[in-house]
Amino acid sequence: MKAKLEGYWNTNPVSLMASLGSSPTGLTVQEAEKRLQSQAEKPTIKIPRDLTLLFSQFKSPIIVLLVISSLLSITLRDFTDAMIILLIIFASGILGFWQERGAENAVNSLLALVGVTSNVIRSGKVSEVPRTRIVPGDIVLLSAGDIIPADGVILDSNHLFVDEAPLTGESFPTGKAAGTVPVETPLSGRTNVLYMGTHVVSGTARMLAIKTGKESVFGSISSRLKLRPPETEFERGIRRFGYLLMEVTLILVILIFAVNVYFRRPVLEALLFSLALAVGLTPQLLPAVISVNLARGARTMADRKVIVKRLSAIENIGSMNILCSDKTGTLTEGVVRVDASLDPAGRADPGVLRLAALNSWFESGFSNPMDLALKETQPEGFPQAEKLGEIPYDFVRKRLTVLVKENGASLLVTKGALNSIISVCSRVSTQSGPVPIDGFRETILEVYRTSSSKGFRVIGVAYGQNPALETLGTENEKDLVFAGFILLKDPVKETAERAVRDLRDLGVSLKVVTGDNTLVAATVAREVGLDENRILTGEDLRTMTDEALIHAANKVDVFADVDPNQKERIILAMKKAGNVVGFLGDGINDAPALHSADVGISVDSGVDVAKEAADLVLLQKDLEVLRDGIREGRKTFANTMKYVFMATSANFGNMFSMAWASLFLPFLPLLPKQVLLTNLLTDFPEMAIASDRVDENWLRTPRRWDVGFIKHFMTVFGLLSSVFDFLTFAVLMLVFRADTATFRTAWFVESVVSASLIVLVIRTRKLFWKDKPGTLLLMATGIIVTLTFALPFSPLRSLLGFTSLPIGPILAIVLIVALYFACAETTKKIFYKHVA
8 A cells, every 4th residue: 555655745635545545435443543543553673661761760970970889899799788779779769660650540530631632524414523533535524723643645625724834934825725736746745735734824625644653754753853832931941041051060979989088098988978969969859840730730730721731831931020911812702793784884884784794604624702692692594595715814815705606696795804804895885786896995994993993893795796707716706896884893802901900910011912913902991991002903014123023022012913923923032131021822813923922722613723733721711710820839839948948958958068078088978888878768758749838939029040039049058058067067976975886877867857847947938827727748757767766766767877866966956957947937038038
């Protein structure tokens, strides 16, 4: 079969259908399922996802070196310590794996709620099939807004235009039609072929699927280049933070190893100690903490009717300070109703409504609220009319035309944007019959302005009669008769003004970006509390340079009468001005802007191409839903940053202290296995941070990664931790004259307890007792503190290198930790006053 399919664009579609064992009624359901399972069978052995995820927990070079060093210890017959080290490493890996696996499973179940489907003919019936379950031989039905799910040939089409920019880079839609082209025709010239990953801009078609998945052109390119989405603001922050810690860790570890060797300490022991310090310095649980935070955020947002498609978007929505949105369905009810039909002079005329409804009844493209409202005015439809042809709506013509036969005569009806309709009219309908339009233009425009200023969406309707006309093309859209206006009302939501105010209180500026005219946009802006005088129109944008737009974008509340390319340009200008920009859209023309925004937001009722381009999908198109999503994004970011602060303060301070102490003490302050155990125990409270309550200060304004701020935090609180570490050293050595085992035991207890408790301080800007921590975090901290004090008295103490502690050192540790706690609270107050 493959040989027959090579150069399929040069083969008759009927022959292709036969080669694929298909027919005009499509594949049978059983055959489609059989082909799907056949595609899924892979001859190569595939490692299960869980196993891959488990292995990924141990891929750090430092962990690998530590494992190798432990195995080397075993060859030198140091079995006990080596096995303990390996056991601790494995326990840490299992902890990370368990958290990430749970997060991944939760997200996958949420993504299934907003999967993109295609209309497919199987066993002679049209059914919705998930895009990933399309197989070669399927007959796919396509209309405006649909994403093309496979490479295939057109069986028939009606004024079909496709956006192929993802493959060809061509910014204008490409016309497509059934037929064949020479076998040597390049990809961009194959006008009879549709490609997976592109989408329908206008028109309709039936397509025979030829190649799916990795066999498609887009699939093969993706697999070869390993295409991934562009890096987000949040991901850039993580990368910069990682580089910072790598630099600090590398310098410190090399220095400590070299000095210990210089002092003639055992090389292997010095290496293990240095690597254990590196593990302690590295926030190895950061990926797991981020995954858990994001997954928990995704589940909570789903409860608030927001489905997260790309997890990093949760953090981005918390950082967002500008939201661009259309008005329909967000500021308005999104339920369009017909308010009136007027003749060219502005008088009521039911005949205009009948023409508009006739146009909507026979329109076969993407169903929209306006057409549904017009159909409702004629519930019986038009049983005496027969459709002869259609020119679908597109964003260049801005009108939709149908040709019908009624009462033995051909009638052409077109409706759309007023200027577009007038441009193809030479006459105007009056009570005494059609007359030349020239004398009526000002009257028509005055009716339009008056109606628009009242908040109505105004569309024009025109017709043409030609008994001899049996086919339809754009050349027939001329010399028409202007019939009148349809006034549509989409009331502003009662909650819209409050939602706009709430967004403003959260530090998010709303910008209305709409294709509607300036008068309608200004009316809606005024009703929801935006500045109706701060408006830029599509015409203004055409004469404005990119530099001027960057400076103007922040000052403008409403962008009216803009086209799809201008929406994208507006988004890019706002990003260049230093903003984190979200865009909410659900139409075909919103896809470029959704791709360009930091956070692309669509709705479940939107077209496929909009949902596919979006990072978040709203199950309810409402700004209040989005407001809740923003708050949840900031909570997630806040809890992620708590872990970062923990890793860069107490943990870093402890490891830093041990590194320097090893230079002056006659023995290592902790054995390698004890260092790793310290790191493992402090990980448990940190994993509970995802469920912690969040200080309202985190929610009031957008937050972004600030590596400079993290450096300051690490320096101040890391040094504060080290001060009390050295105080502990001094008390143990000078006051209690502790031997090696007692010193290590006491220092271990102080390190774990202080690092576990300090998270209660740094998790909030308030005094810790005024901002109650989450129950899980409090319980985890209490358990670890209790376990740490109990370890020196347990049967495991000799195995771990510990000894029972006298009451004196225990009381000293409690006093030092209490003093550290109090000083951290004071330092926090001063730090946020002068640095934040």
